[in-house]
Amino acid sequence: MTQVAEKLQPWIAVVEQRPQGGVRWLQDVRDKAAARFAALGFPTVREEDWRFTNVASIASREYRTAPPAPVTAAELEAVPYSGLPLRLVVVNGRFSAELSRLHGLPQGVRAGSLAAAVTGHSDVVPRFFAQAADAHSRAFVALNTALVEDGAYLYIPDGTVMEQPVEILYVAAGESAVDDMIQARTLIVAGEHSQSRIVETWVALRGGAYFTNAVTEVFAGANAVVDHYKVQQEGLDAFHIATMQINAQRGATVSSHSFSLGGKLVRNDAEAVLDGEGAEVTLNGLYLADGDRLVDNHTTIDHAQAHCPSHEIYKGILGGKARAVFNGKIIVRQDAQKTDAKQTNRALLLSDDASINTKPQLEIFADDVKCTHGAAIGQLDDDAIFYLRARGLTYFEARDLLIHAFAGEIIDRVQIEPLKQALEAELYAQLAKDLAEIDAA
Amino acid sequence: MLDIKNLQVKAEGKEILKGIDLHVNAGEVHAIMGPNGSGKSTLARVIAGHPEYEVTGGEIQYEGRDLLAMDPDERAREGVFMAFQYPVEIAGVNNAYFLKAAVNAKRKHHGQPELDAMEFMQLIQEKSTLLDINQSMLQRSVNEGFSGGEKKRNEIFQMALLEPKLAVLDETDSGLDIDALKTVASGVNAMRGPERAIVVVTHYQRLLDYIVPDYVHVLSAGRIVKSGGKELALELERKGYGWIETGAEPVGA
Numbered sequence: 001m002t003q004v005a006e007k008l009q010p011w012i013a014v015v016e017q018r019p020q021g022g023v024r025w026l027q028d029v030r031d032k033a034a035a036r037f038a039a040l041g042f043p044t045v046r047e048e049d050w051r052f053t054n055v056a057s058i059a060s061r062e063y064r065t066a067p068p069a070p071v072t073a074a075e076l077e078a079v080p081y082s083g084l085p086l087r088l089v090v091v092n093g094r095f096s097a098e099l100s101r102l103h104g105l106p107q108g109v110r111a112g113s114l115a116a117a118v119t120g121h122s123d124v125v126p127r128f129f130a131q132a133a134d135a136h137s138r139a140f141v142a143l144n145t146a147l148v149e150d151g152a153y154l155y156i157p158d159g160t161v162m163e164q165p166v167e168i169l170y171v172a173a174g175e176s177a178v179d180d181m182i183q184a185r186t187l188i189v190a191g192e193h194s195q196s197r198i199v200e201t202w203v204a205l206r207g208g209a210y211f212t213n214a215v216t217e218v219f220a221g222a223n224a225v226v227d228h229y230k231v232q233q234e235g236l237d238a239f240h241i242a243t244m245q246i247n248a249q250r251g252a253t254v255s256s257h258s259f260s261l262g263g264k265l266v267r268n269d270a271e272a273v274l275d276g277e278g279a280e281v282t283l284n285g286l287y288l289a290d291g292d293r294l295v296d297n298h299t300t301i302d303h304a305q306a307h308c309p310s311h312e313i314y315k316g317i318l319g320g321k322a323r324a325v326f327n328g329k330i331i332v333r334q335d336a337q338k339t340d341a342k343q344t345n346r347a348l349l350l351s352d353d354a355s356i357n358t359k360p361q362l363e364i365f366a367d368d369v370k371c372t373h374g375a376a377i378g379q380l381d382d383d384a385i386f387y388l389r390a391r392g393l394t395y396f397e398a399r400d401l402l403i404h405a406f407a408g409e410i411i412d413r414v415q416i417e418p419l420k421q422a423l424e425a426e427l428y429a430q431l432a433k434d435l436a437e438i439d440a441a
Numbered sequence: 442m443l444d445i446k447n448l449q450v451k452a453e454g455k456e457i458l459k460g461i462d463l464h465v466n467a468g469e470v471h472a473i474m475g476p477n478g479s480g481k482s483t484l485a486r487v488i489a490g491h492p493e494y495e496v497t498g499g500e501i502q503y504e505g506r507d508l509l510a511m512d513p514d515e516r517a518r519e520g521v522f523m524a525f526q527y528p529v530e531i532a533g534v535n536n537a538y539f540l541k542a543a544v545n546a547k548r549k550h551h552g553q554p555e556l557d558a559m560e561f562m563q564l565i566q567e568k569s570t571l572l573d574i575n576q577s578m579l580q581r582s583v584n585e586g587f588s589g590g591e592k593k594r595n596e597i598f599q600m601a602l603l604e605p606k607l608a609v610l611d612e613t614d615s616g617l618d619i620d621a622l623k624t625v626a627s628g629v630n631a632m633r634g635p636e637r638a639i640v641v642v643t644h645y646q647r648l649l650d651y652i653v654p655d656y657v658h659v660l661s662a663g664r665i666v667k668s669g670g671k672e673l674a675l676e677l678e679r680k681g682y683g684w685i686e687t688g689a690e691p692v693g694a
Contacts, residue, residue: 382492387529387583390489391539391599392517392546401542405533405582 007059008041014065015146025126026118026148033135033145040139052325052357053267053296058211058239063181065147066092069173071205073099076171081201081231081422087167088112092174093182094150106160114151114187124155128189132217132245132273140241144183144215151185154198158191158221165197165227165416170214172234174207184214188228192221192249198228199419204235204262214242220252222276227255227415231423233262236293243269250276250305257413259423260287260295261430271300274308274336285314286410288427289322289354290434296325301343303336303369310340315410316347317403318354319434328373329361336366343373348380348406350438396439403431442467442504442638443488443607449498450480450487457483459663460499467606468635472649472674473642475660476682481642482526484660485611488640489523490516503607517543518550522605524596526612531583536595537565539583544602568601572628590621597628608632609640614648626651646678659685 015034020027042059043050071091076082076099088111089099095113102111110121117125135145152168174180190196200216212234220226234240240263248254260266266289272281287295301310316324324347332339347356360373380402388398407427414420443465450458457480465471475481487494488501490513501508508516531539544564545555556564565579572594584592593613600608610629614622629652633639641652649657649671657673658665659682666685667673677685 381529381531383529384531386491386513387525387531388539389512389514390517390523390525391543391603392514392550393542394514394546395512397542397546398514401534401539402531405531409533 008038010062011059012038015143018146019149023118023122026129029130029135030146030148033142036136037139037142037146040137040142042139049298049327052323053265053294055241055265055267057265058241061179061209061211063179063211066172066174066180066182066210068092068094071096071099071171071173075205076169079171079203079205080233080426081167081199081203081419082169083418083422084165084167084199084416086111086164087169088152088154089169089171090152090184091171092180093184095152104164106162108157108160109162110153110155111166112153114153114185115149117153117155117187121153121155124189125153125187128217128219129187130217132219132247133215133243134245138243138269140213141215141243144185144213147183148185149183151187153187155189156191156194156196159193160191161194162196165199165419167199167201170200170202170212172204172207172210172212172238174210176206176208180207180210182210182212184212186214186216188216188218188226190218190220190224190226193223194221195225196227197416198226199416200228200230202230202232202234202240202262204238207235207238209237209239209264210235211239212241214240216242216244218244218246218254220246220248220254222249223251224249225253229257229259229414229416229419231259231261231419232266232268233426234266236262236264236291238263240266242267244271246272246281247275248272248279248281251278252276253280255282255284257410258283258285258287258297259427260285260297261426263293263295265294267296267298269298269300271302272310273302273304274310275304277305277307279305279308280310281308282311284312284410284413286407287316287324288430289316289324290319290430292321294323294325298325298327298329300329300331301341303330303332303339303341306335306337306339308336308339310342312343313410314345315406316356317350317407317431318347318356319350319438321351321353323354324356326356326358327361328359329363330371330373332364332366332369332371334365337368339366339369339371341369341371345373345375346406347377348403349378350434400431400435404428443640444502445499447499448484448487448496448501450483451495451497452483452493457494457663458487461665463658463665465607465638465640467638469656470633470639470641470652470654472654472657473640473660474644474657474674474677477644479660480663481644481660482611485523485609485640485642488521488609489513514546517603518547520606522600522603522608524593524600524608524610524613526615528584528592528596530585532585534583536581536583537579540565540579540599540602543599547603564602568598571631572598572601573624574598589616590618593617593621593625594628597625601628601632606636607638607640609642611642612644613641614643614645622648623651646674649674661685
């Protein structure tokens, strides 16, 4: 038996003890995923997509499946981003009705437990669940799918316009002495011509080196408008591995903004398929890391149909010995003529020891397309610093202004004012701490 | 106000200024002229405190203080202003926000209360007409997407807001058409006064038709080779710099 297979043994045992029973189709999905996970094992740095991100520290650890944990409403008020009026709360992967606030949802909207929806909304859930996320070839998706028990479910009927944004607040509430594993699963179905704003926030109340393995599927029906945000502020010792899979039908407009502020090892796979003519997708991201943390963003925008624009801007700010990876793949399929894809990727390195590996990856099979990409990695612009100082701002004021401007380009796109303010507060507080450390050194 | 003695400056190991002497009193306008590469812009940038230059000898006194010992931002807050030849574009920083930060940095330094948004808007209103500063220039990012003329007007606008004691204009005329040149010049002229010294660095006589200097200095190969009144600029215009560069009448060598 190889070393890798040996290491996988405890994990095989974990998926063998997967949840059983319930509806037949779901059990089939779990069983297949379990078999795939056993066959795939964890990715290694020998695989191109994981070259710079070594997950051996996850694979070699033994986790406890996070049990239900008592969390009080008062505790929740203390976490950032918890203030939106409509919210679904998911604690350790399980929907909490007590902590959620779901009054005043428009008629026909379903928001709540994914487990409940499997039986309670059985004409919709089986059509979408596990249809976008790839449990066949992605080990972490397979692991999540094999172990799925509950999660968040949001369904917006055709033609429904949600005035209020909906927040899905994922809370890690383990014990610091035990390494918990949280399988978080989310299914979002936005009907034709519907409009919605959805905020995923990931926070920790307690817990040390826990491991969140998240899978989110977003289906946007024809002409739907979905404005999605993900704010990841897990504990600083936590592992956060997440896959988000967006499917945009004809004429749908989907934007997703990812803000990554926490976690020790973070991997985001954000993928969007433009699956109907005239669909439009925006994937933007801002990440911040310091210490010896690692943030890896892999994005894929898959132009499967013609006449689709896509936009992408990812920015990172790295201090200490932090590492980042950005891989932006754009696929333009043979039928996807008149594609217009733009990608920009920028990173600001605040220290000499911080680093980033970045790669655009264009796979173009159509001939009448427009694809642009650009990357810029570097320090702050000395000319800009001098210009500001020549007008009386101190070096520190000038530097902070430039860093805030850098981040502001992404934060300013947030269309939900309280979220934007909370993000600014959290981000600038972290930056202030990082910069104070740099100044002290 | 400004007293430069035997100033010697290197950049990237190369000697650029080889012993400059210049004395500027409050209320005076001095023009520094000279051919490309003579060191005019270096002189302006050294006064502003640009970090890429190494002062290897001499001194600069500003109001009796050692200017070279001051950080660039301290110089600015103490009333030294340089209008950039190439104003820097700063993406993501709103111009109005930047201007307010600059004005308040100086006010704070001098123990004055900082201006709030309302007071600052009033100040903007008061100063913007002369330089034809419009709302869009205030709301865009600093200098980003500005035309050449807009950039230079924005520089002189900053000068008007900051009311420096010593203003150094580095090739403010470059890239300006005649209308923009007149606008910029009238902005500068409005700032002339007994308390303020202005040093105009330029290659061409043209700007000096509109900003008439009290003194003209000609810089060549890192030295001031000739000084005189405003008529010297006209003579240069007629004869060209070749006349100076041949070293026929070296002064101060």
